[in-house]
Amino acid sequence: MKPADFYEAGLEGVIDGSVNFVLGDMRLVLLQKGYEFSAERHRVFADLAPFVNGVSDPLIGKRAQGRVAFADPCYVLAQREVISDAVAVYQHGGEMRLLFWSEARSSKPVMGQRVDIPWPDGLVFTL
Numbered sequence: 001m002k003p004a005d006f007y008e009a010g011l012e013g014v015i016d017g018s019v020n021f022v023l024g025d026m027r028l029v030l031l032q033k034g035y036e037f038s039a040e041r042h043r044v045f046a047d048l049a050p051f052v053n054g055v056s057d058p059l060i061g062k063r064a065q066g067r068v069a070f071a072d073p074c075y076v077l078a079q080r081e082v083i084s085d086a087v088a089v090y091q092h093g094g095e096m097r098l099l100f101w102s103e104a105r106s107s108k109p110v111m112g113q114r115v116d117i118p119w120p121d122g123l124v125f126t127l
Contacts, residue, residue: 004089004125009043010099013091019099021062021069021124025092026099028056030076030115033083037101045096053084054115058092061122070122078109087117089124100125 006014013019035051042048054076061072078084085106089099109115 004100004102005037005039006100006125007042007088007098008039009097010091013097014099019091019097021099022064026059026062026071026089027092028059028074028076028117029088029090030054030078030084030104030117031086031088031101032080033085033106035086037086042098044098045090047098048088052079053082053109054079056117059089059124062124068126069124071119071124072122073116073118075114075116078111078113078115081108081110083108084115 010019014021029048030053031048032051032053056074056076059071059074063070083106085104086101087104088101091097091099107115
């Protein structure tokens with residue numbers, strides 16, 4: 001996976017403290033090919049709805065060291081048989097604010113197939 005690109009709403013939340021990556025319920029969403037990242041226009045989970053191909057359980061093993069955030073690998077069960085090539089992380093609950101987006105290894109899972117999402121060296125993002 002390449003380094004993360006932050007959604008403006010997520011970055012603002014991390015900076016002002018209204019989003020706590022370590023203590024909050026963060027989840028990953030697998031996105032279908034064709035989704036075009038927009039840091040400005042996309043603010044909440046509903047903005048991604050047409051492109052969602054599965055959502056993870058809450059991320060576990062989250063920790064921070066300085067300006068770097070880490071988490072354990074996770075997985076998503078595919079909802080459709082379509083090419084998926086990106087992921088986004090969002091804060092589950094409340095407004096479901098989007099945090100960041102990243103390209104992922106392209107795959108075409110069958111419905112119900114487990115898609116593993118490894119973080120290189122556990123690194124999720126760097127501020």
